[in-house]
Amino acid sequence: MDLNALRNLSYGLYVVSSMDGGRPVGCIANSAMQIMAEPASIAVSLNHDNFTTKCVEKTGKFAISVLSEQAAPSLIAKFGFRSSKNTDKFQEVPYEKYDGMPVLKECCTYVICQVTDKMETETHTVFLGSVIDTQFLKEGTPMTYAYYHNVVKGKSPKTAPTYIPPSEKTKGAYICTVCGYIYDGEVPFENLPEDYVCPICLKPKSAFKKEE
Amino acid sequence: MDLNALRNLSYGLYVVSSMDGGRPVGCIANSAMQIMAEPASIAVSLNHDNFTTKCVEKTGKFAISVLSEQAAPSLIAKFGFRSSKNTDKFQEVPYEKYDGMPVLKECCTYVICQVTDKMETETHTVFLGSVIDTQFLKEGTPMTYAYYHNVVKGKSPKTAPTYIPPSEKTKGAYICTVCGYIYDGEVPFENLPEDYVCPICLKPKSAFKKEE
Numbered sequence: 314m315d316l317n318a319l320r321n322l323s324y325g326l327y328v329v330s331s332m333d334g335g336r337p338v339g340c341i342a343n344s345a346m347q348i349m350a351e352p353a354s355i356a357v358s359l360n361h362d363n364f365t366t367k368c369v370e371k372t373g374k375f376a377i378s379v380l381s382e383q384a385a386p387s388l389i390a391k392f393g394f395r396s397s398k399n400t401d402k403f404q405e406v407p408y409e410k411y412d413g414m415p416v417l418k419e420c421c422t423y424v425i426c427q428v429t430d431k432m433e434t435e436t437h438t439v440f441l442g443s444v445i446d447t448q449f450l451k452e453g454t455p456m457t458y459a460y461y462h463n464v465v466k467g468k469s470p471k472t473a474p475t476y477i478p479p480s481e482k483t484k485g486a487y488i489c490t491v492c493g494y495i496y497d498g499e500v501p502f503e504n505l506p507e508d509y510v511c512p513i514c515l516k517p518k519s520a521f522k523k524e525e
Numbered sequence: 526m527d528l529n530a531l532r533n534l535s536y537g538l539y540v541v542s543s544m545d546g547g548r549p550v551g552c553i554a555n556s557a558m559q560i561m562a563e564p565a566s567i568a569v570s571l572n573h574d575n576f577t578t579k580c581v582e583k584t585g586k587f588a589i590s591v592l593s594e595q596a597a598p599s600l601i602a603k604f605g606f607r608s609s610k611n612t613d614k615f616q617e618v619p620y621e622k623y624d625g626m627p628v629l630k631e632c633c634t635y636v637i638c639q640v641t642d643k644m645e646t647e648t649h650t651v652f653l654g655s656v657i658d659t660q661f662l663k664e665g666t667p668m669t670y671a672y673y674h675n676v677v678k679g680k681s682p683k684t685a686p687t688y689i690p691p692s693e694k695t696k697g698a699y700i701c702t703v704c705g706y707i708y709d710g711e712v713p714f715e716n717l718p719e720d721y722v723c724p725i726c727l728k729p730k731s732a733f734k735k736e737e
Binding site: 314317318322325343344346351358422423430431434435447449455459474 | 528635
């Protein structure tokens with residue numbers, strides 16, 4: 314069994330959001346799919362540890378912002394590698410509310426869902442949501458998870474369903490301990506300037522660790 | 526609400542298969558996603574009307590064959606637009622069994638799952654499966670649903686979660702009544718030779734109907 318083979322399943326890249334009282338919250342998700350055509354229904358898988366999960370439980374509603382290939386890596390880092398519990402992720406990120414749910418203005422499509430059912434697993438809750446609104450918002454090619462990994466060189470956080478621990482292949486490489494980004498530039502890592510920051514999560518050079 | 530916006534969710538293209546006694550069965554699915562990393566678990570959404578769904582219920586096991594961009598449109602038609610109830614879809618399609626489940630030899634990755642839970646909806650069953658085996662089988666780029674629609678010019682059958690009825694835009698176009706393929710060649714449809722067949726489901730010219 315080679316779990317890396319599961320990387321051949323295809324996904325998009327989304328910000329799943331909800332509200333914590335009057336405060337917008339959200340996190341990156343790649344596991345979202347349509348379950349029914351009529352009534353249109355979407356399932357999304359969220360880790361129990363995500364603060365957003367608790368807010369979806371409470372409000373019974375969530376929004377999906379479909380990220381395009383133009384989405385800034387720093388935006389993905391903000392929503393993917395920090396917690397809404399103690400960060401206002403929507404600060405400085407332009408958003409609009411639809412049906413009371415926060416949607417990124419920069420996304421190419423939004424979907425607003427009312428939770429109608431859920432399936433519990435050991436680590437993740439699968440929410441089934443009935444689509445109450447969906448629209449194209451902006452031109453753009455939806456970012457696929459493959460594009461995120463291969464072009465943006467992004468990684469999966471430990472709470473992602475698709476997380477795979479670093480393998481033998483990464484031995485000797487410098488890896489960002491926050492987001493898992495593997496440095497692969499031409500300049501040896503040691504020679505990078507001190508103000509170098511991780512291109513994904515923007516953490517400083519000191520956040521990198523050599524994989525032994 | 527513009528349901529076409531849901532087309533911006535990203536999917537792969539898979540053959541989900543199982544066994545009906547000693548006979549392999551399977552159907553096309555695009556709604557499959559990983560739910561947990563540890564233990565690795567996959568959810569797949571199958572229409573109640575699919576014969577394969579009943580076989581997954583019975584055996585408690587399913588396989589996912591990840592199709593590559595090289596997958597023949599006729600293969601997709603065979604598994605997507607016919608029923609395993611009265612067709613042996615695996616006839617003339619090379620396959621191998623892993624853990625007793627049939628897997629297409631032409632796929633780039635296979636995943637074998639044991640059903641551990643399910644979520645019922647009005648039209649589809651979402652099976653949660655624990656991964657008991659997964660391997661890379663053949664080199665290839667996994668086919669995305671976008672590639673299937675934009676490059677292969679494929680359509681969704683009426684049982685797909687992502688099915689959208691023909692719109693205003695297709696008025697006057699010739700559409701295959703079996704698989705929904707919209708003819709868009711340069712030669713006017715009327716002038717096509719009598720032995721023309723639908724490139725997706727291989728049905729004859731007579732299966733096409735002009736959208737009024």
